[in-house]
Amino acid sequence: MPLTPERLQDAYRQMLVIRKFEETIRNLYQQGKIRGSFHPCVGQEATAVGGCWAVRKDDYMTCTYRGHGQALAKGLDVRAAMAEMLGKSTGCSKGKGGSMHFTDPSVGLLGANAIVAAGVPHAAGAALASQLQKKDNVALAYFGEGAVNQGVFLESLNLAVIWKLPLILICENNLYSEMTPSHETTSVVETHKRADGFGFESIQVDGNDVEAMYNAVESAAAKARAGGGPIYIEAMTYRLWGHMMGDPEIYRTKEEVAKAKENEPIVRCGKRLLELGCTADDLTRLDSEAEAIIADALQFAESSAVPEPADAFTDVFI
Amino acid sequence: MPNITYAQALNEALREEMKVDPRIFLMGEDIGHHGGIFRVTKDLIDEFGAERVRDTPISESSFVGVGIGAAMAGMRPVVELLFMDFALVAADQIVNQAAKLRYMSGGTVSIPMVVRAQQGGGRGNGAQHSQSFESWLAQVPGLIIVAPSTPADAKGLLKSSIRDGNPVIFIEHKLLYNTKGDVPEGDYSIPIGKAxxxxxxxxxxxxxxxxxxxxxxxxxxxxxxxxxxxxxxxxxxxxxxxxxxxxxxxxxxxxxxxxxxxxxxxxxxxxxxxxxxxxxxxxxxxxxxxxxxxxxxxxxxxxxxxxxxxxxxxxxxxxxxxx
CATH class of the missing domain: 3.40.50.920 (Rossmann fold)
Structure with missing residues (x-):
């Protein structure tokens, strides 16, 4: 199903929900209401929405700590996500996982991970399960280009090809591995070329174009569902904020970031909607709808109870 | 009661469980036609096929990780590490992932996976093929660890481990595989957590x-x-x-x-x-x-x-x- 102009409006609103979610978290963080670290995905909303919307709810997905957008796009309830950030008992992990571990298997979200490549074999395993169960589910694994130098990533590429897994690897290449330019630390920084070397079918797409992202993942999923094996998608994007709260961003110039803002996915999607016949009022309405979803989630999260100390001792074993 | 070896007892446990539960599959190095270096998976590939008795590359972290993902998606993987020493190669997947994903998800996912490995010395295998890791692993909340000493316990405990629903580290010993003992006929299991x-x-x-x-x-x-x-x-x-x-x-x-x-x-x-x-x-x-x-x-x-x-x-x- 192509991303029709009507659905593109929904995608625009979904990207705004993600953007506003991250902005709200930043505010809460600055107020000292968020514990631990927060790794924002601002600027990378199109890879999340384009990718996750191109597959089914019962398809699997893993991602990393920069995965708030992907989790929400896959269907994680915004209220449960916000409550988890605030360490509430109504959070998706009852306050036990926090920012880096959003999980909801009911929407196929097998977990965000704090180890950059660790979720890749999990997605491969879910893809293997689908293959063994003779189902047509596919698995998406999101990771950054900073993950391609971990051994388990390279091992998983090999496994996916030899077992012809229905697996779609999505590398969000945002040019920086944490706080270091990736070209300084990566032998072949165009990561899809590495995947080629493993025998993957691979493509590079404009990750800030939600339609391009959607189309790439949709056709990859069709191929994988039909038993055609894994596909590697390198989505070129840009992280507009720092690696995490407190990142002084000495590795790039303000000019570079300002220039990247001209190409950021929400601005671009807005322009595209105007071309397709939407009015400025339509965009304002979509913005207000996203705002309301976030306000509701924040109200829900703030009014939720904190977990009881005794809850620390449950959910270890089944 | 039949008198069989520890390795045969494990083989029986795997065969009997795989017959009744199609979710179970095996992964590991040389476990298919070779039957495992200590013959624990001998002939299982003939009965269950290469899909369910799956030879892996020498990539411990990824195939343990694949086991975790498959377990979250409804399967019951039994993963074999050739030597327990290689658990360190897969340490992130065992310690940071398998042991913690259920907890970090607030109990919404579970990892019904068994990681089998033989450990220990006495055979001159040297410092990277003879270690015993149960004390290290027992430091990690979220793992069940079993270490049977007899064929009967090995069979009964492997059955319980596969049925358990949690990540289980199943410790075998390279010098126990050829030891013999009486093993009850028919289906039985030995409870986890009982000395x-x-x-x-x-x-x-x-x-x-x-x-x-x-x-x-x-x-x-x-x-x-x-x-x-x-x-x-x-x-x-x-x-x-x-x-x-x-x-x-x-x-x-x-x-x-x-x-x-x-x-x-x-x-x-x-x-x-x-x-x-x-x-x-x-x-x-x-x-x-x-x-x-x-x-x-x-x-x-x-x-x-x-x-x-x-x-x-x-x-x-x-x-x-x-x-």
Missing amino acids: EVKRDGRDITIVSYSRTLLFALEAAETLSQKGIEAEVIDLRTIEPLDMNTILESVKGTGRLLIVHEAHSNCGLGAEIIARMYEQAPDTLIMPPRRLGAKHVPIPVAESLENAVLPQTSDIIQAVEAMF
Whole structure:
């Protein structure tokens, strides 16, 4: 199903929900209401929405700590996500996982991970399960280009090809591995070329174009569902904020970031909607709808109870 | 009762469980047509096919990770590590992932996966193929750890481990595979978390498991001729630890010796002694002792390896020193 102009409006609103979610978290963080670290995905909303919307709810997905957008796009309830950030008992992990571990298997979200490549074999395993169960589910694994130098990533590429897994690897290449330019630390920084070397079918797409992202993942999923094996998608994007709260961003110039803002996915999607016949009022309405979803989630999260100390001792074993 | 080897007992457990539960599949190096280096998966590929008895590349972190993902998606993987030493190659997937994903998800996912591996020395395999890791692994909340010593326990505990629903580290010993024992006919299982008194005695409690359990039983026979009756407890499960069976036994004997092949330093023996003092210090008539590998890597030459790993003679000596 192509991303029709009507659905593109929904995608625009979904990207705004993600953007506003991250902005709200930043505010809460600055107020000292968020514990631990927060790794924002601002600027990378199109890879999340384009990718996750191109597959089914019962398809699997893993991602990393920069995965708030992907989790929400896959269907994680915004209220449960916000409550988890605030360490509430109504959070998706009852306050036990926090920012880096959003999980909801009911929407196929097998977990965000704090180890950059660790979720890749999990997605491969879910893809293997689908293959063994003779189902047509596919698995998406999101990771950054900073993950391609971990051994388990390279091992998983090999496994996916030899077992012809229905697996779609999505590398969000945002040019920086944490706080270091990736070209300084990566032998072949165009990561899809590495995947080629493993025998993957691979493509590079404009990750800030939600339609391009959607189309790439949709056709990859069709191929994988039909038993055609894994596909590697390198989505070129840009992280507009720092690696995490407190990142002084000495590795790039303000000019570079300002220039990247001209190409950021929400601005671009807005322009595209105007071309397709939407009015400025339509965009304002979509913005207000996203705002309301976030306000509701924040109200829900703030009014939720904190977990009881005794809850620390449950959910270890089944 | 059929008298079969430890390896055959494990093979039967896998075969019987795979027959009744299509979610179970096996992954590991050389487990298919080769049947595993210790023959535990012998002929299973003929019965269940290469899809369910799956040879892997030498990529421990990814295939343990694949097991985790498959488990979250409704399968029951049984993953074999060729040597327990390679658990360190897959340490992130075992420690940071398998053990924690359920907790970090607030109980919304579960990892019903068994990781089987043989460990231990006595065969001259050297420092990277002879280690025992149960004390390390027991430090990680979220893992169940079992270590059977007999064929019957091996079969019954492997069945329980596969059915359990949690990540289980199933510890075998390379020198137990060819040992024989009576194994009940038909379907049975041994409960996880339950130790067993393998020999009754009134004078001292010896706690052990895996291969050193056989040494403890051997030592107990010699000690009996010298007038010391040792009660020998086989822990069978390391985590959760069945402290009650130990406390009950020491109530009768007043003396406690723990024997394991893992290094003594910061080991399970120390843990059991600490719990003993926390929970029932008054039942001890003298300070308890522990025997484990001495604090050096495991050497190859027989004379060296025997000097490092606890032997039957060391157990006899340790017990006699307590009288």
